[in-house]
Amino acid sequence: MMWMIIGIGCLVSIYAIVVLERRLVYKTWEFGYPVAAFASYFIQENVKPRKRDKTFYETAPILFITVAVLAIGIFPWAESSVIANMATGALFFNAALAYIMVALVMAGWAPNAVYPMIGGWRFMGQLIAYSMPIVMAITATVMRAESMNMMAVVESQTGLWNIVYQPVGFLLFYAASLALTFLPPFDLPNAPGELEGGVFAEFTGTRLLIFRLGRIILIFSLSLGITHFFLGGWAGPFLPGYVWVFLKTILVACSFFVVGNLLPRFRHDHTLEWSWKLATPLALFNILWVGILLLL
Amino acid sequence: MGGNFIIVMNIIRLSILIILGLGAIWFAWRVFMTSSMVRSALSLLASMAILGMMFLVMEAEFLGVLQIMMMATEMSIMAIFMMMYMMDPGGMGNMDMSHQKKLSIGTSLVAGAMVIVAVSFSNWETIATEVPTPAKQNYDLGMELMKRSMMIFETAGTSILVAMIVSTATALPFKNKKDD
Amino acid sequence: MSALQQYTILFGMIVGTLGFVIVLYLLHRKMVKMRKEPAKDIPAESGRLQPKPAWGRYHVHYYGYALLFLAFDMEMAYMYPWAVIYKEVGITALLDMGVFLLILFLGLLYTWNQGGLKRQ
Amino acid sequence: MIELIVVLSVGAVLFGIGIYGALSQTNLVMIMMGIELMLGAAMLNLVAFWRYLHPEEYSIQMFVLVGMTVMALEAAVGFAIATQRFRTKGSVEMEEASDLKE
Structure with a gap:
């Protein structure tokens, strides 16, 4: 019963994220848009480029969606319901x-x-930029929880959420997750209007559909990550835990789209410079900050 | 009933290990059999990630996940360096890029066979059946890091520093003071 | 739940996703027919034909960062086990990791000083 | 017992392939791939020894961490050398690198 609710909740929040993206980016309410987009990609022809690397061409979309789904698997939804309660979550x-x-x-x-x-190579550069801040921000939350288990991370935030306890870490994680989901202002890998769609340019039909779906699931799992690492997970008054998880997740995803629309696009070498000259020292400072707070 | 269950579990685990091992060997072989550079880098990544999965089956959870994660970035960086320096990174011309074939095949066969013979004829005394839980492993590894192996850990830090300085000093073009 | 059961569940998630994708591909193949037209399969290049294959030498301008990242990345292998026991060990752990991170930070500063942190 | 032997044999075969790659390839980056394979085989063996012989010894896990570090550092220094050779000679083929002997 519980798992039914959670599964339906996941589907509904993914649907809601797509509708809200339509509203926040293109300023129109279209409640049927996800279904229409799914159908229109589904009836497209599969045009494949001439001299392609066949194995990679088939593997890439599948790998993309699989890891996006796998990242959801370790997060708890309420006090005792989690798909895989890994000790190294x-x-x-x-x-x-x-x-x-x-x-x-x-x-x-x-x-x-x-x-x-x-x-593709630009996204590789983006990884070099966002990887260190995201890792160090997660390390700081692990330090507070004394465990890599996600349940412990959420339970350590009772009373004071991590967003208050370590605001610098939250900002770094937020910016890094924008870069990871290649939303604007970090949308250089698929840069619409500059690279003709970038990495997705040669994918049509079902493969493009898988990529789009995987991207939405990726946004969902990153928002879920922010919810659990910094916003207290299932904690909240009155309502049951999983409702809070979904509410917070949808809010975080909406804030992604709003923030993305406000900022100008970053060039990839500027992303790298800012990351290594500013964000990495800040992340080290954040670890020191949490370390001193924990010892007091 | 309990005994049967354990035996079945052991057989399943053994067969998973064998399948994963064969996969790792297959991808490792593909690394040197293709002329497309990105293909060989990503085959190496697949081989290493399968090694990580074998660590997971052997219940070394932290090491397995760490291996899977580290190799993704490392091998992709390897792919970009291949792209930068190879004459024909796409492998469109099917160039042969090997030399001293007989010597290397002979050496590798001799080395592999020697190790396998040594492995199968040595006397492994007692085989442990139970390992600590992953949470306890993480804790104990941290304690090991802070207590007994602290010098190893700090030495690793200095060697990372040395590697950074060496690679920076070697790879970057000479700085022209007048340009600053 | 033991650790191995959790890996089985995660593997089940992989298989489930794969099954979904394959079902989608099969349905697509059944329902949509591809029309044959000449030169449909040429990669997009803003209206011009490609002069030669794209798989050539490509100068990656961020290789300075890549070299630094390869070495710097290893720090997290030591950082996670440290973070787990940090609160229990206390000030010793803070000093240990402080020395370690200071050493790594020196490397970052050296690379910065040598001009590694810019587009090459 | 049989699991240990299976894992160690996989390690041995990977080690053999690594030796073959390191000896037969002419390109510096490909040679490094062979070396990484050998290090990977060594790490696999270490984890197998930890799992089946001494589950209480955490210095073995520490050794694996050091092995991973060595892998990354070897890659970094190797790429740096490759960059420098490419800048001065225009290629990273090791058959042309005999001038390093003199």
């Missing part, structure tokens, strides 16, 4: 998301075309 989240980059590099390489390839 926080690290596993990181490890799954590293393969997003592998999938995009594959997708960029496979079609033997110039625009996707540039998009």
Whole structure:
């Protein structure tokens, strides 16, 4: 029963995220948009480029959606319901998301075309930029919880959420997750209007559908990650725990779209410079901050 | 009933290990058999990730997840360096890039066979059946890091520093003071 | 639940996703027919034909960062077990990790000083 | 017992393939791939020894961590050398690198 509710909740929140993206980015309410988009991609022809790398061309979309789904698996939904209660959950989240980059590099390489390839290598550069801040922010939450288990991370936040306890870590994690989901302002790998769609340029039909779906699931799992690492997970008054999880997740996803629309696009070398000259020292400072607070 | 269940579990685990091992060997072989550079880098990644899964089956959870994660970034960086330096990274021309074939095949066969013979004829005394839970492993590994292996840990830090300085000093173009 | 059961569940999630994708592909193949037209399969290049394959040498301008990242990345292998026991060990752990991170930070500063942190 | 032997044999075969790659390839980056394979085989063996012989010894896990570090550092230094050779000679083929002997 519980799992039914959670499954339906996941589907509903993914649907809601797509509708809200329509509202926040294109300023129109279209409640049927997800179904229409699904159908329109589904009836498209599968046009494949001429001299492609066949294995990678097939593997890339599947790897992309699989790791996005796997990243959801370790998060708890309420006090005692979690799909896989791994003792190394926080690290596993990181490890799954590293393969997003592998999938995009594959997708960029496979079609033997110039625009996707540039998009793929750019995302590699973006990984070099966002990887250190995201890892160090997670380490700081692990320090507070004294365990890498996600249940322990959420339970350590009773009373004071991590967003108050370590605001610097939250900001770094937030910016890094924008870069990881390649939303604007970090949407250089698929840069619409510059690279003709970048890594997705040569994918049509069902493969593009899988990519789009995987991207939405990726946004969902990253918002879920922020909810659990920094916003107290299932904690909240009156309502049952899983309702709070879904509410917070949808709110975080909406804030992604709003923030993305407000900022100008970053060039990828500027992303790298800001990350290594500002964000990495800040992340080290955040660890020191949490360390001193914990010892007091 | 309990005994039967354990035996079945052991057989399943053994067969998973064998399948994963064969997969790792297959991908490791593909690394040197293809002329497309990104393909060989990503085959190496697949082989290493399968090794990580074998660590997971052997219940070394932290090491397995860490291996799966580290290798993703490392091998992709390897792919970009291949792209930068190879004449023909796409492997469109099917160039042969190997030399001293007989010597290397002979050496590898001799080395592998020697190790396998040594493995199968040595006397492994007692095989442990139970391992600590992953949570306890994480805790104990941290304690090991802070107590007994502290010098190893700090030495690793200095060697990372040395590697950073060496690679920076070697790879970057000479700085021209007048340009600053 | 033991650790191995959890890996089985995660593997089940992988298989489930794979099954979904494969069902989608099969349905698509049944329902949608591909029309044959000449030159449909040429990669997009803003209206011009590709002069040569795209799989050539490509200068990655961020290789300085990549070299630094390869070495710097290893720090997290030591950081996670440390973070788990940090609160229990206390000030010793803070000092240990402080020295370790200071050493790594020196490397970052050196690379910055040598001009590694810019587009090459 | 049989699991240990299976895992160690996989390690041995990977080690053999690594030796083959390191000896037969002419390209510096490909040679490094062979070396990484050998290090990976060594790590696999270490984990197997930890799991089946001494589950209480955490210095073995520490050794695996050090092995991973060595892998990353070897890659970083190797790429740096490759970059420098490419800048001065225009190629990373090791057959042309005999000038390093003199």
